[in-house]
Amino acid sequence: MALVVQKYGGSSVADAAGIKRVAQRIVATRKAGNDVVVIVSAMGDTTDELLDLAQQVSPLPPGRELDMLLTAGERISMALLAMAIANLGHEARSFTGSQAGVITDSSHGKARIIDVTPGRIQEAVRAGQIAIVAGFQGVSQDTKDITTLGRGGSDTTAVALAAALAADVCEIYTDVDGIFTADPRIVAAARQIPRISYEEAMEMAACGAKILHLRCVEYARRFELPIHVRSSFSSREGTWVVSDPNTEGSEMEQPIISGVAHDRSEAKITVVGVPDKVGEAAAIFKTLAAAEINIDMIVQNISAAATGRTDISFTLPSADSTVAVTALKRIQEQIGFEKILFDDQIGKVSLVGAGMRSHPGVTAKFFGALADAGVNIEMISTSEIRISVIVGQDEVDAAVTAAHRAFDLDADQVEAVVYGGTGR
Amino acid sequence: MALVVQKYGGSSVADAAGIKRVAQRIVATRKAGNDVVVIVSAMGDTTDELLDLAQQVSPLPPGRELDMLLTAGERISMALLAMAIANLGHEARSFTGSQAGVITDSSHGKARIIDVTPGRIQEAVRAGQIAIVAGFQGVSQDTKDITTLGRGGSDTTAVALAAALAADVCEIYTDVDGIFTADPRIVAAARQIPRISYEEAMEMAACGAKILHLRCVEYARRFELPIHVRSSFSSREGTWVVSDPNTEGSEMEQPIISGVAHDRSEAKITVVGVPDKVGEAAAIFKTLAAAEINIDMIVQNISAAATGRTDISFTLPSADSTVAVTALKRIQEQIGFEKILFDDQIGKVSLVGAGMRSHPGVTAKFFGALADAGVNIEMISTSEIRISVIVGQDEVDAAVTAAHRAFDLDADQVEAVVYGGTGR
Numbered sequence: 001m002a003l004v005v006q007k008y009g010g011s012s013v014a015d016a017a018g019i020k021r022v023a024q025r026i027v028a029t030r031k032a033g034n035d036v037v038v039i040v041s042a043m044g045d046t047t048d049e050l051l052d053l054a055q056q057v058s059p060l061p062p063g064r065e066l067d068m069l070l071t072a073g074e075r076i077s078m079a080l081l082a083m084a085i086a087n088l089g090h091e092a093r094s095f096t097g098s099q100a101g102v103i104t105d106s107s108h109g110k111a112r113i114i115d116v117t118p119g120r121i122q123e124a125v126r127a128g129q130i131a132i133v134a135g136f137q138g139v140s141q142d143t144k145d146i147t148t149l150g151r152g153g154s155d156t157t158a159v160a161l162a163a164a165l166a167a168d169v170c171e172i173y174t175d176v177d178g179i180f181t182a183d184p185r186i187v188a189a190a191r192q193i194p195r196i197s198y199e200e201a202m203e204m205a206a207c208g209a210k211i212l213h214l215r216c217v218e219y220a221r222r223f224e225l226p227i228h229v230r231s232s233f234s235s236r237e238g239t240w241v242v243s244d245p246n247t248e249g250s251e252m253e254q255p256i257i258s259g260v261a262h263d264r265s266e267a268k269i270t271v272v273g274v275p276d277k278v279g280e281a282a283a284i285f286k287t288l289a290a291a292e293i294n295i296d297m298i299v300q301n302i303s304a305a306a307t308g309r310t311d312i313s314f315t316l317p318s319a320d321s322t323v324a325v326t327a328l329k330r331i332q333e334q335i336g337f338e339k340i341l342f343d344d345q346i347g348k349v350s351l352v353g354a355g356m357r358s359h360p361g362v363t364a365k366f367f368g369a370l371a372d373a374g375v376n377i378e379m380i381s382t383s384e385i386r387i388s389v390i391v392g393q394d395e396v397d398a399a400v401t402a403a404h405r406a407f408d409l410d411a412d413q414v415e416a417v418v419y420g421g422t423g424r
Numbered sequence: 425m426a427l428v429v430q431k432y433g434g435s436s437v438a439d440a441a442g443i444k445r446v447a448q449r450i451v452a453t454r455k456a457g458n459d460v461v462v463i464v465s466a467m468g469d470t471t472d473e474l475l476d477l478a479q480q481v482s483p484l485p486p487g488r489e490l491d492m493l494l495t496a497g498e499r500i501s502m503a504l505l506a507m508a509i510a511n512l513g514h515e516a517r518s519f520t521g522s523q524a525g526v527i528t529d530s531s532h533g534k535a536r537i538i539d540v541t542p543g544r545i546q547e548a549v550r551a552g553q554i555a556i557v558a559g560f561q562g563v564s565q566d567t568k569d570i571t572t573l574g575r576g577g578s579d580t581t582a583v584a585l586a587a588a589l590a591a592d593v594c595e596i597y598t599d600v601d602g603i604f605t606a607d608p609r610i611v612a613a614a615r616q617i618p619r620i621s622y623e624e625a626m627e628m629a630a631c632g633a634k635i636l637h638l639r640c641v642e643y644a645r646r647f648e649l650p651i652h653v654r655s656s657f658s659s660r661e662g663t664w665v666v667s668d669p670n671t672e673g674s675e676m677e678q679p680i681i682s683g684v685a686h687d688r689s690e691a692k693i694t695v696v697g698v699p700d701k702v703g704e705a706a707a708i709f710k711t712l713a714a715a716e717i718n719i720d721m722i723v724q725n726i727s728a729a730a731t732g733r734t735d736i737s738f739t740l741p742s743a744d745s746t747v748a749v750t751a752l753k754r755i756q757e758q759i760g761f762e763k764i765l766f767d768d769q770i771g772k773v774s775l776v777g778a779g780m781r782s783h784p785g786v787t788a789k790f791f792g793a794l795a796d797a798g799v800n801i802e803m804i805s806t807s808e809i810r811i812s813v814i815v816g817q818d819e820v821d822a823a824v825t826a827a828h829r830a831f832d833l834d835a836d837q838v839e840a841v842v843y844g845g846t847g848r
Contacts, residue, residue, distance in 0.1 A: 016480035023481075050500065056440035057447075057504050058511035065510065068518050069503035072496040076474065079493035080481050086489070087482035094492050099568070120568075144523070144544075 002168040003125070004029055007039040007135065007158035011175045012232040013077050014044030022173075022232060023084035026130060030090060035125050037165060039135045039158040040081055042073025063108030067137075067148045071097070074134035074154075082132045092130040095120060097137035098146065101164075102157060104138035110150035111138060113157075113219075116164035125165075133161060152213025159216045163223035170225055172212065173232035178239030179204070179211050181409045182260040186397050189410035193259065194237070195245035200258050200352050201227075203386045207350035208263025217241060256362060257353035257407040262400050264347045264393055266296060267318040268378070271328065273309045273338030280335055281312055284328070291327040293320045296348075297381040297390065309338070313379060315390060318344045346378065347396035350388040351403055363387055369406035375399045426592040427549070428453055431463040431559065431582035435599045436656040437501050438468030446597075446656060447508035450554060454514060459549050461589060463559045463582040464505055466497025487532030491561075491572045495521070498558035498578075506556045516554040519544060521561035522570065525588075526581060528562035534574035535562055537581075537643075540588035549589075557585060576637025583640045587647035594649055596636065597656035602663030603628070603635050605833045606684040610824050613834035617683065618661070619669035624682050624776050625651075627810045631774035632687025641665060680786060681777035681831040686824050688771045688817055690720060691742040692803070695752065697733045697762030704759055705736060708752070715751040717744045720772075721805040721814065733762075737803060739814060742768045770802065771820035774812040775827055787811055793830035799823045 006026065013019050022040075030036050050069050054061045061069075078094040085092035101117035124131040135154025138147050149156055155172055162170035179201070182190040196204075198221035205214040211229055220227050220241065230238025274280050281300065288295060296315040316324055321342065328340055356362045366387055370377060375398055379390035391399050404410060430450065437443050446464075454460050474493050478485045485493075502518040509516035525541035548555040559578025562571050573580055579596055586594035603625070606614040620628075622645035629638040635653055644651050644665065654662025698704050705724065712719060720739040740748055745766060752764055780786040790811055794801060799822055803814035815823050828834060 016477065019481050053440065053500070053504055054507055057443050058507040060511075061507040062510050065503045065506040065516075065518055068506070069500060072499040072503075075496040075499065076477070076493060079489045079496075080477055082489040082492075083478060083482040083485040086486050087484075092489075094489055 001033055001035060003035045003037070003165060004169055004171060005037045005039065005158055005162035005165065005167040006171045006173060007154060008041065008081075008173045008232060009154065009175070010041040010044050010046070010077075012173055013040060013081065016080075019043075019077070019080050019084050023081060023088055025173075025232065026081075026085060027088045027090050030130060037121060037125065037131045037133065037161060037167070038081070039133050039154055039161065040074060040077050041135050041154040042070075043077045043080075046073040046076065064145055067108045067146050070148055071134065071137045071146050074136060078132045078134050082130075085130055085132075090130060091128065092132055093124050094132040094134070095124075096134050097157065098139035100131075100133045100161065102138035102160065103141050104147045104149070106140040106142050106145065106147065108145075108147055111140065111147035113138060113149070113160050114141060116160050118161060118164050121161070121165065133157065152215050155213050155216035156219060159219045159223075159225060159227065163219065163225050167225070169228055170220065171228045171230060172216075173230060174211060175231065175233065176211065177231045177234065177236055178229045179209065179241075180259070182400055182404045183262065186262070186400050187260075187404045187410070190404065191409070191411045193239050195240045195242060196258060197245050197354055198241060198243065199385060200354055201241045203350070203352040203383065204259060204261045207261035207352065207386065207388060208265070208348060209259075209261045212241065256355040256359050257351050257403075257409065258355075259352055260400050260403045260407075260409070261350045261352060262347060262396050263350075264396060265318055266315045266346060266348055266390075267321045267342065267344035268313060268315050268346050268390065269321065269324060269328070270311055270313040270341040270343075271337050272311050272341060273307070274312055275336050276308050276310045280337075283331065283335055284312065287327050287331050288316075288324055291323050293317075293324050293327075297379050297388065299379050315346070315348070315379070345393045346390050347393045347399075348388055348390055349396060349399040349403065350386055351407070352386045353407075354385050356387070357384055365406055366403060369402040370399055373398045373402035375402070425457055425459060427459045427461070427589060428593055428595060429461045429463065429582055429586035429589065429591040430595045430597060431578060432465065432505075432597045432656060433578065433599070434465040434468050434470070434501075436597055437464060437505065440504075443467075443501070443504050443508050447505060447512055449597075449656065450505075450509060450516075451512045451514050454554060461545060461549065461555045461557065461585065461591070462505070463557050463578055463585065464498060464501050465559050465578040466494075467501045467504075470497040470500065488569055491532045491570050494572055495558065495561045495570050498560060502556045502558050506554075509554055509556075514554055515552065516556055517548050518556040518558070519548075520558050521581065522563035524555075524557045524585065526562035526584065527565050528571045528573070530564040530566050530569065530571065532569075532571055535564065535571035537562060537573070537584050538565060540584050542585060542588050545585070545589065557581065576639050579637050579640035580643060583643045583647075583649060583651065587643065587649050591649070593652055594644065595652045595654060596640075597654060598635060599655065599657065600635065601655045601658065601660055602653045603633065603665075604683070606824055606828045607686065610686070610821050611684075611828045611834070614828065615833070615835045617663050619664045619666060620682060621669050621778055622665060622667065623809060624778055625665045627774070627776045627807065628683060628685050631685035631776065631810065631812060632689070632772060633683075633685045636665065680779040680783050681775050681827075681833065682779075683776055684824050684827045684831075684833070685774045685776060686771060686820050687774075688820060689742055690739045690770060690772055690814075691745045691766065691768035692737060692739050692770050692814065693745065693748060693752070694735055694737040694765040694767075695761050696735050696765060697731070698736055699760050700732050700734045704761075707755065707759055708736065711751050711755050712740075712748055715747050717741075717748050717751075721803050721812065723803050739770070739772070739803065769817045770814050771817045771823075772812055772814055773820060773823040773827065774810055775831070776810045777831075778809050780811070781808055789830055790827060793826040794823055797822045797826035799826070 104111035
């Protein structure tokens with residue numbers, strides 16, 4: 001008997017009909033002879049509605065109370081799901097994050113899981129019950145206050161619980177069939193990837209593919225827990241995220257590129273005329289770190305000999321740009337830079353593939369394809385298995401399409417389809 | 425510095441504007457130099473909306489899951505109230521029933537409080553914070569599952585917490601000005617009662633006055649905790665429920681009747697032709713008790729010598745009548761009674777007053793007033809400080825009006841106004 005952990009997102013349980021459909025799928029998994037633990041998000045727009053209520057009573061609600069408020073959402077969906085399963089003749093019990101033993105730090109709104117003690121879940125499973133657990137939430141170790149895990153929180157709950165329970169698989173149900181070689185809305189020839197490595201899935205997530213969140217893949221990788229990303233609207237196999245996607249008797253060579261991801265949510269800030277002295281760049285990024293801003297790519301030009309000054313450009317989430325510019329302006333006099341340039345009309349296009357480690361020509365081919373498509377590159381950043389470029393936001397589609405074709409990912413070009421992200 | 429416990433019902437926090445208004449009232453109490461602990465119900469129609477969702481996924485939802493679902497309601501209102509208070513510059517922290525130490529038995533949907541361990545609330549108060557506690561909910565001692573307290577649950581939470589915290593007063597905020605000598609919608613001359621005893625308030629609650637629930641007054645009486653029932657829409661003094669309402673330097677004689685309560689929610693069942701043998705009545709009421717039906721009044725006629733049979737009539741909540749009739753039909757053959765008569769077109773009118781102990785003529789005066797008003801009495805029941813009669817449902821208004829006038833309760837008749845219930 002296998003232990004299957006399933007996670008259903010808000011779009012899968014948006015209304016009573018959705019909850020009933022999910023209940024049937026869970027019962028089918030149980031009937032197939034598995035123990036089942038389910039993690040569920042809040043119904044459809046519940047979280048947005050609660051946020052709206054909060055805004056009506058306070059422009060800046062305290063984090064502790066906002067977490068208390070938002071966790072009502074999963075409480076509703078998990079209780080309803082347990083009822084719907086009971087109505088199909090199977091015993092189900094719902095558990096809050098706290099009851100399920102999801103122990104976090106005290107950072108309200110973005111708490112990190114520091115321990116999982118799923119005693120009550122194990123007890124329920126031993127008693128033959130289906131356990132339904134609230135995603136996205138936990139309880140702080142120090143203050144015993146209710147916390148939320150922030151973006152991608154429910155996926156992280158699912159993987160963390162699956163790891164703590166030594167589950168055989170963690171199934172992440174979503175509204176698409178899995179991970180694709182590129183966003184099908186941009187590249188019609190994009191194909192679903194059957195298997196992919198943790199490392200590649202992490203790079204894809206970091207580069208804008210929204211199907212799986214970086215945190216959840218990191219967690220699964222640490223515990224070597226297989227993730228199966230699939231649609232709650234069909235019974236098709238989805239994408240497996242595993243240690244080595246090529247183990248399964250496949251003798252074929254690893255493809256160079258697994259997929260093309262893109263991200264339109266970043267902005268670019270350039271600090272112009274920074275005195276080229278030791279410690280100036282450090283001062284800038286220390287200020288940004290103090291403002292809790294996550295920097296993505298950084299480029300520093302060689303200083304012009306005549307002026308002894310240099311320009312530093314970096315990208316960051318657009319949502320953080322006002323805070324970043326304000327923080328930088330406060331240190332303008334102290335550092336002595338000339339001005340700040342801001343551009344949120346950018347996009348990031350990334351090639352991801354474990355195979356590029358052994359293929360030195362990838363960069364040249366990628367840049368060549370972009371040049372042929374008339375796309376200008378503004379910034380470049382690379383890792384061992386990824387190349388990212390910043391381009392104009394209106395050139396993202398052309399760049400993704402050109403890269404996808406250049407690396408033979410189009411559906412009519414390859415036999416073994418590999419990997420990508422929808423970029424939603 | 426006094427410790428004030430305040431309870432706000434769902435109509436007081438029905439929307440963002442209501443929550444902000446309640447927040448201002450709480451802050452005003454704090455600014456007046458008091459420590460404040462607040463118990464809050466779910467917003468307006470939230471509970472009904474959640475029940476409706478539950479019905480959509482399951483016709484008979486398990487009690488444990490229904491409690492998990494419904495407790496989301498207070499979680500939302502208490503977090504929003506804490507935010508609204510924070511927005512006024514005061515520190516507030518919300519606590520679930522479980523966090524506030526409300527320990528109950530495991531009877532989902534109608535749990536009883538068996539202990540209150542308010543350590544976290546005391547800690548918050550000592551830290552100068554305003555504690556906001558979810559009404560209506562607790563956690564079971566045995567299973568650690570979330571429970572709800574059933575009807576009148578938030579009032580009971582308020583009184584139980586106030587007792588455990590040794591509060592100076594428990595203020596119950598509602599949408600009327602306090603307890604009245606009769607329902608003002610029936611008796612225009614009804615007057616608000618300034619002070620009333622626990623015993624009288626309990627009889628009023630048991631006889632259909634809906635302002636305070638019986639359980640909550642019982643609890644307050646046991647701990648001699650003063651309750652102040654008042655409106656959240658005005659700053660007027662309301663009704664004080666206390667041990668001895670006449671202590672305050674008043675030398676006037678206790679009024680005979682404090683108020684007239686009525687109740688249209690009961691039905692009457694008559695079991696016709698019960699063999700007049702030892703144990704038959706016991707068998708009937710044992711069956712009803714097993715079906716968890718609360719019987720109110722019981723009348724058994726003297727058996728007719730010719731037949732050796734008798735009729736037994738009793739009243740019960742109309743909502744329970746289908747279950748009761750079904751249970752009785754199952755034992756009809758065994759007991760050998762002839763038939764069951766059912767009547768839900770009845771009403772109960774009750775005179776309540778501690779003064780009637782020393783005034784033997786009350787019953788005669790009450791029945792005389794009803795006779796003059798042409799009201800026929802179907803059943804009678806009495807306690808030391810109450811007389812109740814069952815009348816036709818369409819005669820309730822006439823009976824209440826006649827009794828109110830007969831005992832000099834009308835506003836233009838008495839100086840010291842005493843006591844009653846709105847009967848909502």
